[in-house]
Amino acid sequence: MRNDGSNAAGEVSAARGVRSPAPPPRTARATPGSRGALDFTDVRETNLAVVLRFVRHHTPCSRAEVAAQTGLNKATVSSIVTELIERGIVEEIGASEERRIGRPAVMLTLDGRRFVALGLEVNVDYLSAVAVDLGEREVLSVHEPFPAASAGPVACVRRLAELARSMMAQLADQSRRVIGMAVAVPGLVDLHGLAVTEAPNLGWRDFPVVDQLRAELGDADFPVSVENDANLAAVGEYRAGSLSHTPNLVYITGEVGIGGGFIVDGSLLRGSNGYGGEIGHMPMLLGGPRCGCGRHGCFEALVGTNAIIRAAVPDLAGDSDELITDLAPKVAEVARRAACGDRHVVDTLDRVGNWLGRSAAVLINIFNPDAVILGGYFVPLATWILPRTHRTLAAHVIAPKQGGCKVALSTLGFTAAARGGAASIIDAIDTARLPLPG
Amino acid sequence: MRNDGSNAAGEVSAARGVRSPAPPPRTARATPGSRGALDFTDVRETNLAVVLRFVRHHTPCSRAEVAAQTGLNKATVSSIVTELIERGIVEEIGASEERRIGRPAVMLTLDGRRFVALGLEVNVDYLSAVAVDLGEREVLSVHEPFPAASAGPVACVRRLAELARSMMAQLADQSRRVIGMAVAVPGLVDLHGLAVTEAPNLGWRDFPVVDQLRAELGDADFPVSVENDANLAAVGEYRAGSLSHTPNLVYITGEVGIGGGFIVDGSLLRGSNGYGGEIGHMPMLLGGPRCGCGRHGCFEALVGTNAIIRAAVPDLAGDSDELITDLAPKVAEVARRAACGDRHVVDTLDRVGNWLGRSAAVLINIFNPDAVILGGYFVPLATWILPRTHRTLAAHVIAPKQGGCKVALSTLGFTAAARGGAASIIDAIDTARLPLPG
Structure with a gap:
């Protein structure tokens, strides 16, 4: 038989x-x-x-x-x-x-010559944009400071659209055509990838980003979607970072808000409604500093960029209720003072390293990943944060030898999420669902 | 063309x-x-x-x-x-x-008549065993109190082997033959599913469970493996629980140790070395009660069964360094006193509900699951724990409407892990890798 x-x-x-x-x-x-x-x-x-x-x-x-x-x-x-x-x-x-x-x-x-995908990111103090070709080679990349939190959603999307149009014009000069656009936002995104449910650090709530962006762009004949920044940054690292194709990755954003992106066996963890990866409000310290969310002692109230600036360089932070602007130069000043041996700044970053280690240990214990990748402003401050983070991790991870997990710094920096957004657009060709006119 | x-x-x-x-x-x-x-x-x-x-x-x-x-x-x-x-x-x-x-x-x-898979569980105070046929219908189920923590690993595996042999004899009388055996243990399990790296609440360390069990069984002509209890319980719930085939599930064991099992898009999260799911030592309360692991304020030091008994019925708990034995009758006494309106016990369980809610919120924020399932001793105490858990969750979950997540009680109780172990053995037939002699 x-x-x-x-x-x-x-x-x-x-x-x-x-x-x-x-x-x-x-x-x-x-x-x-x-x-x-x-x-x-x-x-x-x-x-x-x-x-x-x-x-x-x-x-x-x-x-x-x-x-x-x-x-x-x-x-x-x-x-x-x-x-x-x-x-x-x-x-x-x-x-x-x-x-x-x-x-x-x-x-x-x-064929890398004809079609490109665009990834954009709005964060509290900057916009980023990356274009990649079908082979996911980077074609164009832009990063600019922008006071998104104070500008409000409409002005913010307007500037984002200008940026996109300018990139599309450059790409058109190269006879390249955009097949899709994904926008990363630091917040909860609705199930359909159309609107931001809540982005507390931007002050956005139930904001229809995609409709707004389409209106600003005029005649975009390609799919546009919005996604959580940490999720897309994790995808960016998985696809194009220094540890690309490492099957189990945890990405932690180092922005005003702290977000998590989780690659599990090569797939992005999204959860049942796409709300997965929210690590910023892990309650780490009962009665700790007040968080933007109104609670106290959240992970991001201890290690977010605002928290670092307020604690390390209070002379530059203004009143505690005031929005901190110009984060990048202030973070640079934190690094400068730390490099000069400023005891207060060094001690502050050491404490940040401790909270980062305790929180990362929670994630390592849950996910047993191959690596935790730190992004955003953790990168320029890593010299003073990481030593304590490593010691704290060693004390708090349950698995022997940290379960094989290493801690790495993002090499994609502030373009990780945009890079991941672009890569996620390219994925659509796997199902041949994209309109790719001949 | x-x-x-x-x-x-x-x-x-x-x-x-x-x-x-x-x-x-x-x-x-x-x-x-x-x-x-x-x-x-x-x-x-x-x-x-x-x-x-x-x-x-x-x-x-x-x-x-x-x-x-x-x-x-x-x-x-x-x-x-x-x-x-x-x-x-x-x-x-x-x-x-x-x-x-x-x-x-x-x-x-x-064909449900000929072959069965066995799942066994060792926990601090009991042994469980479940046999299922190829269609995953339960054929036999045993749960018995056993002082595993004080008995030590060798005596424990000996009793487990006796249990297995007695089941195999009953199954043989029905002309059924065991095709594989999986053992659930509350601890870290090595990459190959052969030994327990560390099971602090059992006092096991680098213990070759599988070799030991094979030696006790004599002539087992089928695969034997060991796996983390919470992982297998999550599989048990996914396969046979009241929310079976819900794609995103979080299972929280309610034992002396607190473990997590995570089903993500229908797959068990194991991590890169199989060490995933360790939630018992999330640092929830700085300077909190001492945990079995030596740290303070861990999740399981606040809501584990020992912690509950010590706090709720200190008169039954003995000295703080002593091992608490006979957990089941003591938990029953906790429930009895709570039902009688004993203020101290009710308040204690309310506090447990709060810590459980805060910790479950961390997991819901990360995983955005469809449901969190509470197992073990949380089930008989749920009446007094859950009301506060629900309120705390509502305050700590970031996604609107808790991201659609509900909290459910395990209907598999103390056999969830054994049930999952048996189901996982049946999976092997998907790859036709099992020896299934004609």
Whole structure:
């Protein structure tokens, strides 16, 4: 009752095709449990997505490899590849040098020339924007100070739209076209990726970012979505950071607000309604300093950028009820004084390191990640924060040798979230759902 | 350059076969990122696994449905099903009643008569064991008080082996055979599922549970593994609890130690080395009561069963350095006094509810789960703990309406972890890796 060889082999190789590599974290919304599942009724589109995914995750590869590994027949692969090349999505990049025998195969890769994805970030004191091509190579990157918290949501989105339009103009000069845009915001984002439910440190509440941005942009013929900043920063690190493709990552933003982004087995943790990753209000110190949320002793009231500035350089912080502006130069001043050996500043950063270590230990105990990545303003202050953080972690992580977890500094800095936003747009091509006109 | 219909349809249906339903959480260890991937060289075994998985997740189903949905041809399916029936893994259960036209199809389901999986649990004051058949129906269940903490690891495993042998004898009388055994332990478990790295509340350290258990069992011809109790309890709830198949679940054990088990999008969170889920030592109260771990103010030092007994019924707790024995009757006494309106006991449980709420809020903010399930001794005390927990959660969860999260009591009680252990053994048949002799 055994199969005959050819039949069984056919079945297996077809099956193998769908055993695609571990996909990058999805940020697109889907029904929980439907991870990575396709549901196309159109055969051609399904096969196109299979080929595109394969090329994307095995670039560069030959048509023959695509056929062998996806189980699609060679004629089908050839036809699909021709279409993808015509549409500017895939390109040929000459022969593989690894082949020793026979005619060298023409290799395929994603065409980086035509389409780009845009990631934008609004944070308390800056805007960032990154454009990447289909191969996720960075094409353009902008970071500018902007008083988002005091400007209010409408003015903020207006400036964001100006930034986007200016980038799109530059990209158009390079004959590049935007296929999608994701905006990172430090706050809770609604289930559909359209509006910000609450971003306390920006003072936004139930604000329809996407509608507003579309109105400002005029005629954007591509998908626009909004997502939590820490989530997108974690995606950015997973895709393009110094520890990219490390399967279990914890990202901690170092801004006025402290957010967490969690990559679990290569997928972004979003939770049942997309509200996952809120670590800023872990109650760390009963009766501790007042937090922006109204509670006391929250994680971000102890290690957020405002908290650091108020504690380390009170002479620059103004009244306790006042919004602190110009964070970047003030953080630079904190670092300068610490470098000069200012005892008060050094002690303050040591205490910050302690609270950061205690809180990071909570996360390491829960997630047992390969690494915790610190972003934002933790990076320029790391010299004085990290020594204590390491000692506190050693005292508070339960697993032996910290469960193998290391602490790293973001190398993407203030563009991590924008980078992740752009990368998440590129993911959409895996399902061939994006309009990619020929 | 379009495909002709039959060709393309063949490719798509073959591809569809491998798009199996969201698999249940895996507890078997694998390289991170390789989630659910198969790597068989033997074609027959691969196809057998595909058919078995399909029957398991779509039971009852007909041979024709298996063929249509997996893309395997009918002869192959028929041959494989025949083999599975002969091996006692699949059985026919008569015709589907839903078919209105034509000959009624014979339906297939997993054969519950021949093979069972055993889940065992050691906890501070009890042993539990559950046997389930291939369809995960409970066949046998045992729960007995046992002073595991004072008995020491060797005596404890000896008693566990006696329990297992007695169950296996009963199962043998029913012509049932054990295909695997998983042991839940409240502690850190090594990467290979063989030894307990540290179980502070049992006093175990670097203890080779599996070797010891195998030695006691004599001639176990099946896989034996050990796993963290909270992880397995979360799997038990996900598979057999009142909220089964809820994709995002947080389970909190209510034992002497407090452990967390996290189901994220239907998969158990294990972390990079299997050490995930350690929530018992979240530092909740600086300078709080001393924890078994030596630190102060840990979550479990505030809400663990010992902490509750010491605070609520100090007259029954003995000296503070003494091990508290007979937890179940003491917890019953706590409940009795609370029911009688004993002010001290009621206030104590209210405070426990507050700490539980603050800590659960941390987890809800991070995971945005559909539900938090409370197990163990939280269940009999819930009447007096939960009201305050609900109020504290409302004050500490950031997402609106608690992000949709509800708090539920385990209906599996002290057998949740054993139930999850047994279920995790059954998962192995998805990959056809288990020896299932015909």
